[in-house]
Amino acid sequence: MSVESLAAAECIDVAAAECADAAPVVARTKAEVRAWVAEQRAAGKRVGLVPTMGYLHDGHLSLIDRARETADVVAVSIFVNPLQFGPAEDLDRYPRDLERDLALAASRGTELVFAPSAADMYPEGEPRVSVLPDEEIGGRLDGGARPGHFRGVLTVVAKLFGIFTPDMAVFGQKDFQQAALIRRMALDLDQGVRVEVAPIVREPDGLAMSSRNVYLSPEERERARALSRGLEHGRALFAAGERDAEALRAALWKALEVPGVQAEYAEAANPLTLEPVATADSGTVLLVAARVGRTRLIDNAVLS
Numbered sequence: 001m002s003v004e005s006l007a008a009a010e011c012i013d014v015a016a017a018e019c020a021d022a023a024p025v026v027a028r029t030k031a032e033v034r035a036w037v038a039e040q041r042a043a044g045k046r047v048g049l050v051p052t053m054g055y056l057h058d059g060h061l062s063l064i065d066r067a068r069e070t071a072d073v074v075a076v077s078i079f080v081n082p083l084q085f086g087p088a089e090d091l092d093r094y095p096r097d098l099e100r101d102l103a104l105a106a107s108r109g110t111e112l113v114f115a116p117s118a119a120d121m122y123p124e125g126e127p128r129v130s131v132l133p134d135e136e137i138g139g140r141l142d143g144g145a146r147p148g149h150f151r152g153v154l155t156v157v158a159k160l161f162g163i164f165t166p167d168m169a170v171f172g173q174k175d176f177q178q179a180a181l182i183r184r185m186a187l188d189l190d191q192g193v194r195v196e197v198a199p200i201v202r203e204p205d206g207l208a209m210s211s212r213n214v215y216l217s218p219e220e221r222e223r224a225r226a227l228s229r230g231l232e233h234g235r236a237l238f239a240a241g242e243r244d245a246e247a248l249r250a251a252l253w254k255a256l257e258v259p260g261v262q263a264e265y266a267e268a269a270n271p272l273t274l275e276p277v278a279t280a281d282s283g284t285v286l287l288v289a290a291r292v293g294r295t296r297l298i299d300n301a302v303l304s
């Protein structure tokens with residue numbers, strides 16, 4: 001199916017003129033993406049990519065806006081990547097709603113949405129070759145808590161970079177370690193993709209937006225504020241002159257001591273290597289992870 005007829009297929013229920021502006025092309029296969037990218041390149045357009053697992057929220061939409069600042073056309077991928085989930089994790093219940101995602105992507109003028117099946121992304125199942133981070137950046141924090149997670153993330157992002165060959169791609173600071181690893185991957189593997197990292201978008205009460213927030217019951221949603229509150233407190237201590245990273249870590253742990261919240265890590269780290277620091281300075285990142293009920297949440301803040 002050509003790119004034009006794909007776009008038309010998505011326009012069935014919408015007035016044609018309106019649709020031409022608003023509806024993104026929906027690509028289901030890698031071949032459709034490659035054809036679209038070739039058309040864009042032939043027209044001299046710079047392609048921006050925003051990789052996501054869907055169930056879009058304002059955080060994702062801010063990445064689309066950011067891509068639009070440097071790219072001429074913006075593509076969003078929506079793929080719940082089985083390779084980055086552990087066997088006991090939430091792959092099966094991860095929220096999915098493609099129709100809603102398409103409408104949200106359209107509201108920001110997204111030109112193409114790539115929504116492949118797992119069979120299209122991994123035709124032979126488990127790939128024989130994958131991308132592994134080193135232990136220093138990838139083995140601690142989320143890498144320690146979720147063995148194999150970053151291998152799954154880097155492998156799917158490397159595949160998306162291969163499929164799209166985008167000029168640039170945008171990731172969220174929300175997943176700080178992930179963004180640091182993807183930056184390293186683009187650099188170390190000479191992928192030729194400019195990686196940009198956009199700030200965390202939060203709910204009015206401070207909770208970092210996440211597709212997983214829908215899992216939270218009203219009581220859990222209230223308790224989940226402990227993460228951003230702890231980070232705010234850490235930031236305030238730093239602003240008041242605290243430079244002892246151990247004191248900042250202790251303050252984060254204390255903020256996570258809330259009934260129903262099970263802290264996983266609370267760290268003050270170097271933003272490039274994710275190594276724990278002894279002395280905090282401008283650029284040091286505070287990172288927290290905790291379980292609230294069955295839901296695992298992460299958040300972070302860069303000190304300045």
Ligand code: AMP
Nearest residue numbers: 052053054059171172174175200201209
């Ligand atoms: P996900 O769909 O959760 O895999 O996220 C896709 C991209 O959106 C990743 O680069 C995330 O870091 C980014 N992202 C997720 N939540 C937020 C947020 N609250 N603010 C900014 N970016 C986010």
